[in-house]
Amino acid sequence: xxxxxxxxxxxxxxxxxxxxxxxxxxxxxxxxxxxxxxxxxxxxxxxxxxxxxxxxxxxxxxxxxxxxxxxxxxxxxxxxxxxxxxxxxxxxxxxxxxxxxxxxxxxxxxxxxxxxxxxxxxxxxxxxxxxxxxxxxxxxxxxxxxxxxxxxxxxxxxxxxxxxxxxxxxxxxxxxxxxxxxxxxxxxxxxxxxxxxxxxxxxxxxxxxxxxxxxxxxxxxxxxxxxxxxxxxxxxxxxxxxxxxxxxxxxxxxxxxxxxxxxxxxxxxxxxxxxxxxxxxxxxxxxxxxxxxxxxxxxxxxxxxxxxxxxxxxxxxxxxxxxxxxxxxxxxxxxxxxxxxxxxxxxxxxxxxxxxxxxxxxxxxxxxxxxxxxxxxxxxxxxxxxxxxxxxxxx
Amino acid sequence: xxxxxxxxxxxxxxxxxxxxxxxxxxxxxxxxxxxxxxxxxxxxxxxxxxxxxxxxxxxxxxxxxxxxxxxxxxxxxxxxxxxxxxxxxxxxxxxxxxxxxxxxxxxxxxxxxxxxxxxxxxxxxxxxxxxxxxxxxxxxxxxxxxxxxxxxxxxxxxxxxxxxxxxxxxxxxxxxxxxxxxxxxxxxxxxxxxxxxxxxxxxxxxxxxxxxxxxxxxxxxxxxxxxxxxxxxxxxxxxxxxxxxx
Numbered sequence: 001x002x003x004x005x006x007x008x009x010x011x012x013x014x015x016x017x018x019x020x021x022x023x024x025x026x027x028x029x030x031x032x033x034x035x036x037x038x039x040x041x042x043x044x045x046x047x048x049x050x051x052x053x054x055x056x057x058x059x060x061x062x063x064x065x066x067x068x069x070x071x072x073x074x075x076x077x078x079x080x081x082x083x084x085x086x087x088x089x090x091x092x093x094x095x096x097x098x099x100x101x102x103x104x105x106x107x108x109x110x111x112x113x114x115x116x117x118x119x120x121x122x123x124x125x126x127x128x129x130x131x132x133x134x135x136x137x138x139x140x141x142x143x144x145x146x147x148x149x150x151x152x153x154x155x156x157x158x159x160x161x162x163x164x165x166x167x168x169x170x171x172x173x174x175x176x177x178x179x180x181x182x183x184x185x186x187x188x189x190x191x192x193x194x195x196x197x198x199x200x201x202x203x204x205x206x207x208x209x210x211x212x213x214x215x216x217x218x219x220x221x222x223x224x225x226x227x228x229x230x231x232x233x234x235x236x237x238x239x240x241x242x243x244x245x246x247x248x249x250x251x252x253x254x255x256x257x258x259x260x261x262x263x264x265x266x267x268x269x270x271x272x273x274x275x276x277x278x279x280x281x282x283x284x285x286x287x288x289x290x291x292x293x294x295x296x297x298x299x300x301x302x303x304x305x306x307x308x309x310x311x312x313x314x315x316x317x318x319x320x321x322x323x324x325x326x327x328x329x330x331x332x333x334x335x336x337x338x339x340x341x342x343x344x345x346x347x348x349x350x351x352x353x354x355x356x357x358x359x360x361x362x363x364x365x366x367x368x369x370x371x372x373x374x375x376x377x378x379x380x381x382x383x384x385x386x387x388x389x390x391x392x393x394x395x
Numbered sequence: 396x397x398x399x400x401x402x403x404x405x406x407x408x409x410x411x412x413x414x415x416x417x418x419x420x421x422x423x424x425x426x427x428x429x430x431x432x433x434x435x436x437x438x439x440x441x442x443x444x445x446x447x448x449x450x451x452x453x454x455x456x457x458x459x460x461x462x463x464x465x466x467x468x469x470x471x472x473x474x475x476x477x478x479x480x481x482x483x484x485x486x487x488x489x490x491x492x493x494x495x496x497x498x499x500x501x502x503x504x505x506x507x508x509x510x511x512x513x514x515x516x517x518x519x520x521x522x523x524x525x526x527x528x529x530x531x532x533x534x535x536x537x538x539x540x541x542x543x544x545x546x547x548x549x550x551x552x553x554x555x556x557x558x559x560x561x562x563x564x565x566x567x568x569x570x571x572x573x574x575x576x577x578x579x580x581x582x583x584x585x586x587x588x589x590x591x592x593x594x595x596x597x598x599x600x601x602x603x604x605x606x607x608x609x610x611x612x613x614x615x616x617x618x619x620x621x622x623x624x625x626x627x628x629x630x631x632x633x634x635x636x637x638x639x640x641x
């Protein structure tokens with residue numbers, strides 16, 4: 001079944017494109033190597049910023065602290081660094097982002113406190129502020145709440161009432177998140193990254209072997225050889241698929257190598273991706289290489305120039321983003337029919353695997369065969385396209 | 396030998412080629428002479444079985460090229476209008492790629508490549524990647540690539556278009572050599588001097604229709620002009636003269 005012409009075309013396309021630094025750079029180096037490294041770097045930055053803020057000593061400017069000496073003692077015992085606010089009003093200081101949160105003790109605080117009335121303090125903050133300033137706000141709020149409850153409990157005890165009377169219902173939290181599923185939440189972008197890499201890996205060849213060859217005017221002489229166009233196009237498509245797969249393999253390997261460097265312990269998550277799990281991920285993604293290459297080849301075939309093809313094929317990358325984005329935001333219960341939908345099924349399976357669940361042989365089989373079916377169907381269309389005369393000429 | 400009988404082709408409403416017939420015999424150089432847009436390239440594309448004629452038949456050494464394009468192509472070496480090379484492959488690799496697609500074995504490819512490199516004077520650049528080749532170097536590689544399998548029929552679409560004198564002469568000399576080896580050569584051109592210099596038989600085509608056929612002397616006699624250029628102008632400006640009138 002594999003003809004000599006198919007092998008000749010395949011070998012030539014692979015060799016020619018390996019000689020092209022642009023292809024090697026764009027698919028292998030940029031996508032496969034830099035992608036996972038960038039992911040790791042981003043992870044570290046985010047973890048350090050959030051974690052740092054949570055562990056850091058809270059610096060709290062307090063206005064009129066002399067009216068609340070017991071509260072001051074409580075805050076100091078909690079490790080808060082109490083500082084003076086400079087000339088500015090608390091409103092202005094928050095607006096200028098000098099501090100995340102400012103506490104003001106009310107004028108009548110000490111009087112209300114000693115007379116057993118509700119004493120008042122004011123907390124200034126910007127609820128719309130980005131990033132981690134809400135960590136500081138929550139810290140300050142919970143410390144004051146804790147102080148308030150402890151004083152309240154003492155007051156009840158003095159009157160001979162059990163403080164427990166205030167707690168009618170107590171909530172016991174049972175968080176079912178395992179350290180694996182927490183890890184999965186952090187890694188929810190992994191299917192997206194892998195699918196994008198797969199698409200970008202085959203993109204260059206899909207364009208170069210069709211629209212590129214048409215633009216360089218070498219397609220017509222190629223078709224004048226005594227071989228069928230089906231053989232020629234199949235060879236080109238096989239080379240395109242191979243580049244997509246090579247890019248995917250390199251990405252998965254680089255990802256596996258960078259995995260120990262993720263700050264798992266710091267986040268209290270566990271992300272154990274054994275070679276076996278990675279292999280299952282790879283098997284689920286493999287038929288997608290056929291689909292990606294075929295659809296890219298079809299789009300590129302309708303373009304008259306390399307640049308035109310690049311625009312259209314580039315836009316195609318938005319499509320695999322849709323299921324990934326939806327699944328990042330929504331919780332979806334996997335059903336077998338979903339495994340018949342290419343891209344959606346790969347997203348679901350990779351998510352299940354990183355959550356530490358077993359997707360099951362049926363799901364994987366349905367994924368592989370349905371994606372392969374659609375891939376081969378599109379490949380057949382791509383190959384057939386070149387039997388039409390108007391596909392042959394750029395002019 | 397190539398026989399073309401009444402081939403036609405239209406693109407939408409435009410009839411690009413109407414009932415073109417010609418015979419290109421072995422041991423002769425036959426020209427398809429016409430102005431730009433006269434239907435030369437479309438006729439050539441039908442003859443070398445890239446596109447299918449709407450009417451008529453093309454046979455190459457007796458093989459019907461519509462019914463059996465793959466076998467017909469194996470008997471032809473074609474330098475089409477589009478002659479892009481693979482610029483990341485060397486000249487030799489470009490030739491070998493086509494040799495393999497022609498079904499040749501590696502030993503034959505090497506032997507034939509060496510022969511063509513020598514005959515076309517390509518020694519200096521044969522092992523360089525073709526990126527940055529001059530026009531003349533590119534055409535030589537394209538011709539060598541097209542006839543790597545030593546076909547009986549050689550078809551060239553405006554082979555010396557845009558070439559300097561030296562390259563033009565080298566290619567003309569090569570075509571004459573092939574003729575003496577008994578090959579059938581068919582080439583299209585709009586350059587009178589070229590046709591006058593190398594061709595034995597001339598078919599004048601204009602607006603997709605054949606205006607006249609014959610040797611250069613016959614065309615001059617027919618029109619009563621002194622040179623081919625005047626004869627050509629006279630043929631395409633007056634009413635069609637069919638081949639039967641000759």
